Amino acid sequence: MVPLFPALCCSGLCINMTVHIIFLYMFYVLHRHSRARKYEAEVQMCRLEVSAVDFSDYHPLKAITVTDSKARRGGRKGSTSSSSSSSSSVVLDPLSSMLDGSDPLSLFAAVSQTPALPHSISLGRKRREKEEEVGSDFEPWSSKRGEILSRFTTTEKLSINLFMGSDKSKASSPSSAVSEKVRTRLEELDDLEEGSQRELLNLSQQDYVNRIEELNQSLKEAWGSDQKVKALKIVIQCSKLLSDTSVIQFYPSKFVLITDILDTFGGLVYDRIWSMCADPHPLPESFSADDVNDTAKETCLNWFFKIASIRELVPRLYVEAALLKCNRFLTKSGIQETLQRLTAMIRGIGDPLVAVYARAYLCRVGMEVAPHLKDSLNKNFFDLLATFRQIHGESVQNQLAQQRVEIPIYLTLYSPAIHWILQCVAYRAPEVLLTEMMDRCKKLGNNALLLNSVMWAFRAEFVAMRATDFIGMIKDCDEAGFPKHLLFASLGRSLSCADPPESERLSILNDAWKVITKVRSPRDYINCAEIWVEFTCRHFTKREVNTILADIIKHMTPDRAFEDAYPQLQSVIKKILPHFHDFSVLFSMEKFLPFLDMFQKDSVRVEVCKSIMEVFIKHQQEATRDPVILNALLHICKTMHDSVNALTLDDEKRSLSLLINGFIRMVSFGRDFEQQLSFCVEARATFCNLEPVIIHLIHTVNQLAMETRCVMKGNHSRKTAAFVRACAAYSFITIPSLTSIFNRLNLYLLSGEVALANQCLSQADAFLKAAVSLLPEVPRTISIEGKQRSSEPFLLDFINNFLSTLLVVPDHPEQGVLYLVRGLLNMVQDYTWEDNSDAKIRVYISALPLLAAMSQESYLYTIPKVDSNETLYGGDPKFIAEINKLCETLIGQVLDHLKGLGRDEGVRRQGSLAFSLFGCLLAHGDLRNNKLNQLAVNLWNLSHKHGFCDTRTSVRTLEYIKHQAQLADLSHLSDMTARLSLQSRT
């Protein structure tokens, strides 16, 4: 194919010009076709008019002050002006005035909240009066729930025994008397009909949970279908399961599951009775028994009579506790009396574990319904102390022996319940009470279990103040009972929230660590050590932390114990990082990196590295060149980088790149640019798989070159010139390794500009040439965020950008005139554009302003110390002629295209293209030239021919031309305006 823009001017005209076009633009005059421009004057003209403003009076952001002088005449209009008779008033923001200053959403929420919600099943959300009693600082049961369920599990087989018949026959014949045959037959009965009995044996834990959930569902169903008696039976049967302590290690979880059902039931009954009082209008939240009608009271009373006749102690207790809130309907003091009675009733439960959980449930319900009644909470706790010796009683021992459960494990089963009771008791309790409680605990021998809960539940400050005492008590505890490391873990937890007296800190740490380091089992050890890291980091220096890290490494390395403790080890790192924002200190800890080496599972190691980098990026204030930091972080970043493989997700890559870029940004060798460059070289080698990092490195190096230029104030010495060339070389060899073509193009262009700015002409040439030769490879569609998009807009953007750079690029002495422009345009011509696309022509049109700018005597912009073509050619007529010829060819191409569009659907595009060419000629062409003038007029007419032109744009263009025509040297435009007619749309 014949190149359209021959590098060397071919003699004569292009042959393929059509007659049609010839009449449009046959003008072979050697003077410029482009309008001569005085850029500075134009810029001056474009500036907004400067008007003097008295700033003391006026500021755009100042509130508008209306001085209302008419106000006194009375409100004629009855609007805002009439309302204020004062001399001046600040006008209100109309939005905020409408809303009375409060947020509309919260307003609606407040409205809807009052009548509807709070009485519902979600017992957690409480009335306002309760909020005074229980604040957000009270850890709710819901947060304990999951923890208990996940902690107390079993692999043993469980059984559920449900007996839906009347209680009397059960009393006479215990369930074991039912023969095996009958039992299997009854198992098949899958409903809860009257008199049926089900015993489900050999359930796995999951089956058990599912069964309980089924019961919960059938409770709701029974209630929904108005079978209240059946619902009550289900609840009674469920709570009966709580007196069964077989598979004892599952008991806490069982408690959680079953109390869920009880909560549901309590909510249902309460709501039912509440809704009975809703006629004629709903009860107020703070209703008293007097507001309740007789029917509701009778219903409520009926429930209580029914419950009072439940034969067995444990179900009666639990069900009555579940309905505690309903006492509000009957009497004012009902809740208090019932709480006291139930508290006393628990004394009848012989099994200490069952009793303690019953107490926990009672405390929980009590806290929800009547948090101000502290007495029964305290009573519960004192009763608990009184029955504490039961735990070591004979019947418990027998049971444990039978179930083969060891004492330490058995004791931990108590923790959730005692924690909860103590938490309720200690919540906002006066110091005196806490001290008294502690003294009572002390008096009991072998009180490790209690001690643990005290540390867990009491205020951290309280514990911290007496940390030394606690350590003493822990030491006195019996070795065989509750595991000591758990005690230290609890103490550590308190100390990580509150600070003990300063003088005691070191001895506390020493005492605690003496015990912790002796813990044999790596699992127990790390659970405990992890907690104490926080305390150590808060109060001590890197020396102590280092010692602890060393100790952890020592414990966790044998038998690769660390493999099972990644979460804890990770948490250690997470606790250390916030306390060591100075990374030079952090990395100077000898054991820190060896500690990191323990993370040998890839995913975990990367997680840890990421968390370190996040902290670094967040807290590192200024750039660093500290070799310790650099080495360590480079190592960490390399770890992250090396985790990238073919399967890594894009998001993951992005976040890794972000972190690594953050690190690179923080590296600075000050004026030692060469070292910086060599760092970039090293980084390139290290992070070659992460494209964003490579891009960032190229930018860094480009910036380095520009900084050098800055330092040298634009005059490179021989040494710096060599350096910037090295920078250019770095970019030049790095860019091709990128896969994204637009990244490559843009970086070529950018690096070319940087090279040009640094007077590296041949390098700049090479960059730009590389960019041009890359153009044909641009695919027609590219994938953006997973979607295939046309690359055309990006390509056009890039080419326009490229064109504007070309203005300042001097021609290569060995290549022809406008070598790069021609090259680019040839590439554009050869590029396989999309079918039916005007992109090519748009490029041609946008090349015209460039050519116009090139023909000026002095250019719009130049680069200091680089001679552009204006100086090289000095306005040589031959150069101008070359430009003109190019323009002609371009215009010819455009007109050809326009002609081709004259049919069918093309007319709209034709109009728009014609108009943009018109605009281009108007702005850049010398319209004194008649032919050009005629061409412009023809284009105008063409663009209006089919009425697709935006009339408003046309009108404005016309106004612009008229405005321009008033200028002295553009007066010829006024003639033209006469010939430009606005066509009304037909």
Added chain:
Amino acid sequence: MIPARCRFSSAGKMSVSLDIRLKRANKVYHEGERVSGVLLVNSRDALQHQGVSLSLEGLVNLQLSSKSVGVFEAFYNSVKPIQLVSSNMEVVKPGKIPAGRTEIPFEFPLQAKGNKVLYETYHGVFVNIQYTLRCDMRRPLLAKDLSKTCEFMVHCQPQKSKLQPNPVEFSITPETLQNVRERSSLPRFLIRGHLDATSCAVTQPLTGELVLESSEVAIKSIELQLVRVETCGCAEGYARDATEIQNIQIAEGDVCRGLSIPIYMVFPRLFTCPTLETTNFKVEFEVNIVIILQDDHLITENFPLKLVRV
């Protein structure tokens, strides 16, 4: 709801319901008061009837237990019921009741018959004291008569005599037991406690405390057994039977020694009433404290109760 069908009606199904609604939610009345309420008729179409009548009746039903007499005798010779109150009135004259919901108010004076006394409502095994309202709607040929009964409760007037709180202390050891075959084989134990009163208001719970001071054998369960003692007949021959009303567990498992365990039992409604003594029958109550040892030994301590209404 009693659906009634009219076979020859072109409308096919016609549903009518008749209901008695007492004014008091708890349905409790005293002698001399007026039992008032409404009859509620719900009908889809207008309803032809031959009068609606309402009757009030109070009956004591006595039955001899099969234990005291032969089985057949018990069946046939059940003592004649004693009518305490009976009255009847026509509420609506024969006519038509319009379609939809119709409320017909009524009022009955609750007055004993002759020199009878209105005993409290009581549901027992051999003695039943029951008060009912019965509404009958007679309807023309081919339509079933409708009727509805409704029980209401009668409480006697509060007794004048003041309730004396007479606490009872007790202490149970192997030595205090009667009916023991081999006293020597018994395990050692000591249980002490008290009932706050044996003369109790029927509306108030039975309360007290119990302390297991010591026991060689583990405790399995401690229960309160409420027992009714019903006596039927007269001086010449009577039948006296004790049956369990309810059994309430107050301790389960091997409870802590030396710690007081509350005794608490609510007297169930209907199944208890103030202790009653008449010429024909008696209703008395007792409570048993039952201690079951791990080896299934049963220790029972009996306390007669006097229930009153205050």
